[in-house]
Amino acid sequence: MIQFINVSKEFPNGTVGLKNIDVKIEEGEFVFLVGASGAGKSTFTKLLIREMLPTEGNILVNGKSINRLKQRQVPHFRRNIGFIFQNYRLLGDRTAFENVAFAVEALGAAKREVERKVDYALRLVGLEDRKTHFPDELSGGEQQRVAIARAIVNNPQIIIADEPTGNLDPETAKGIMTILNDINIKGTTIVMATHDAGIVNRASHRVMELSRGELVRDDKQGGYNIDFI
Amino acid sequence: MILFRYLQYGFRDTLRSLWRHKGMVLVSVLTVATMLTVLGAATLLAANSEYMAGNMEDELEVIVYLNSNVTRDDALALEPAFHEITGFESAVFVPKEDALADMSTRFGETSLAEALGGTNPLPDAYRIKLEQPEQIAPAVAYLENTETFPQIELIRYGQDVVENMIALTDTLEIACIALVIGMLLIALFLVNSTIRLTVATRGEEINIMKYVGATNLYVRIPFFLEGLMIGIIGALLADVILYFGYGAILDYVNQNIGFITMLDDPQLMVLVLLALLAGGTLLGALGSNIAIKKYLKV
Numbered sequence: 001m002i003q004f005i006n007v008s009k010e011f012p013n014g015t016v017g018l019k020n021i022d023v024k025i026e027e028g029e030f031v032f033l034v035g036a037s038g039a040g041k042s043t044f045t046k047l048l049i050r051e052m053l054p055t056e057g058n059i060l061v062n063g064k065s066i067n068r069l070k071q072r073q074v075p076h077f078r079r080n081i082g083f084i085f086q087n088y089r090l091l092g093d094r095t096a097f098e099n100v101a102f103a104v105e106a107l108g109a110a111k112r113e114v115e116r117k118v119d120y121a122l123r124l125v126g127l128e129d130r131k132t133h134f135p136d137e138l139s140g141g142e143q144q145r146v147a148i149a150r151a152i153v154n155n156p157q158i159i160i161a162d163e164p165t166g167n168l169d170p171e172t173a174k175g176i177m178t179i180l181n182d183i184n185i186k187g188t189t190i191v192m193a194t195h196d197a198g199i200v201n202r203a204s205h206r207v208m209e210l211s212r213g214e215l216v217r218d219d220k221q222g223g224y225n226i227d228f229i
Numbered sequence: 230m231i232l233f234r235y236l237q238y239g240f241r242d243t244l245r246s247l248w249r250h251k252g253m254v255l256v257s258v259l260t261v262a263t264m265l266t267v268l269g270a271a272t273l274l275a276a277n278s279e280y281m282a283g284n285m286e287d288e289l290e291v292i293v294y295l296n297s298n299v300t301r302d303d304a305l306a307l308e309p310a311f312h313e314i315t316g317f318e319s320a321v322f323v324p325k326e327d328a329l330a331d332m333s334t335r336f337g338e339t340s341l342a343e344a345l346g347g348t349n350p351l352p353d354a355y356r357i358k359l360e361q362p363e364q365i366a367p368a369v370a371y372l373e374n375t376e377t378f379p380q381i382e383l384i385r386y387g388q389d390v391v392e393n394m395i396a397l398t399d400t401l402e403i404a405c406i407a408l409v410i411g412m413l414l415i416a417l418f419l420v421n422s423t424i425r426l427t428v429a430t431r432g433e434e435i436n437i438m439k440y441v442g443a444t445n446l447y448v449r450i451p452f453f454l455e456g457l458m459i460g461i462i463g464a465l466l467a468d469v470i471l472y473f474g475y476g477a478i479l480d481y482v483n484q485n486i487g488f489i490t491m492l493d494d495p496q497l498m499v500l501v502l503l504a505l506l507a508g509g510t511l512l513g514a515l516g517s518n519i520a521i522k523k524y525l526k527v
């Protein structure tokens with residue numbers, strides 16, 4: 001599904017974001033991306049959503065090179081990917097329903113289809129009764145659930161989550177992980193960058209550890225640290 | 230079909246956004262309105278300056294006084310010769326009787342003719358008008374030729390007035406063009422800054438839209454419509470201010486300041502108002518489009 005072939009990314013100021021990354025993520029996998037700040041996790045996710053291009057190497061998604069996508073093809077490519085941010089990134093002037101709806105409207109869907117899809121996505125994350133609330137009327141966990149609903153509403157094949165539990169208390173984080181696991185069980189591939197050792201250790205999914213832009217560990221069922229048993 | 234839905238959602242989002250960001254919208258509308266009002270006022274000022282300069286030019290004339298020994302027939306026979314002057318517009322013969330009567334009127338009830346004991350010391354004269362003030366000096370040089378015009382005694386044309394008038398008209402023209410261009414540049418700069426500020430506060434929104442796979446067209450439509458509406462409302466506001474403001478100034482000047490004649494040209498006014506409306510619309514639509522460009526590169 002996702003393949004990084006000898007991918008390197010060097011920024012104009014000389015900083016190395018990623019170095020010779022060679023990995024393959026299969027369809028339906030749940031992969032944790034771990035590593036210290038500046039290890040290259042964000043560079044990895046940004047390359048994956050085609051926010052930037054690698055300096056060297058090739059990235060394939062569903063067998064197609066995303067390096068070769070023309071700028072006008074990028075939006076269509078991104079519709080196969082749901083993105084979840086650490087700070088939720090909801091539009092403050094829109095209700096929970098509207099925040100999820102615009103991801104469907106952007107595809108040119110009819111009003112009825114928008115309503116059906118949004119209601120379904122909000123129901124999946126347990127927020128059907130909060131859809132008329134604005135972000136500042138929701139708790140952190142609820143806001144992140146709206147963000148998840150927005151990410152899954154178009155039924156993407158891949159979800160990229162960048163520290164989705166970073167701003168949440170452990171109990172709420174557990175709830176978010178339950179939702180993400182449910183989504184994964186239904187077949188969606190999930191790549192999640194995280195600092196939360198507890199979450200990684202409890203889940204025992206595949207763990208890829210980055211350090212200074214290099215892939216230093218890739219365990220099929222690993223923990224946050226190499227010595228995790 | 231997709232474009233139709235984009236427009237449908239775009240209109241809804243525009244109205245929602247105008248309402249939810251009403252403070253920012255108000256600032257943008259007022260900026261557009263203020264700048265267009267100033268620009269329109271500068272244009273009307275320029276038009277008035279030209280108009281007044283034109284009026285003063287129309288009043289410029291060369292007065293040719295004839296020798297007292299020239300008979301009336303000879304004096305009248307002179308008129309066709311003036312047609313040879315470059316830029317000749319008209320020549321009006323002023324018989325000395327008329328000149329005396331005119332002078333008597335200015336002196337009030339006292340009869341000048343009586344005071345002068347029935348004699349008329351004034352000469353016959355011609356009032357010659359030319360098309361341009363620049364043509365006066367060569368015309369005077371031509372008329373001063375005593376061989377061609379031995380009948381002419383004296384030529385008066387207000388040399389200082391003519392020279393000052395030429396200088397003033399040129400300066401006014403340059404100043405007015407500079408004023409209008411300056412105002413246009415300031416208007417463009419301020420409106421662009423305001424739109425940039427409006428868009429910057431919503432850069433996050435554009436960013437998120439791009440992350441969920443929105444096309445540039447989908448992102449642009451509400452911003453384009455919003456800019457368009459802000460431009461149109463601002464321009465209409467400027468039009469109303471200019472229309473009623475100019476009307477009020479015109480009335481005041483006509484009633485209280487007799488020596489100034491302001492331009493009262495409804496056609497020009499309509500043209501200026503329409504130009505401002507078009508300018509405002511274009512400014513709003515293009516401004517927002519240019520401003521969001523950098524946020525689309527995600």
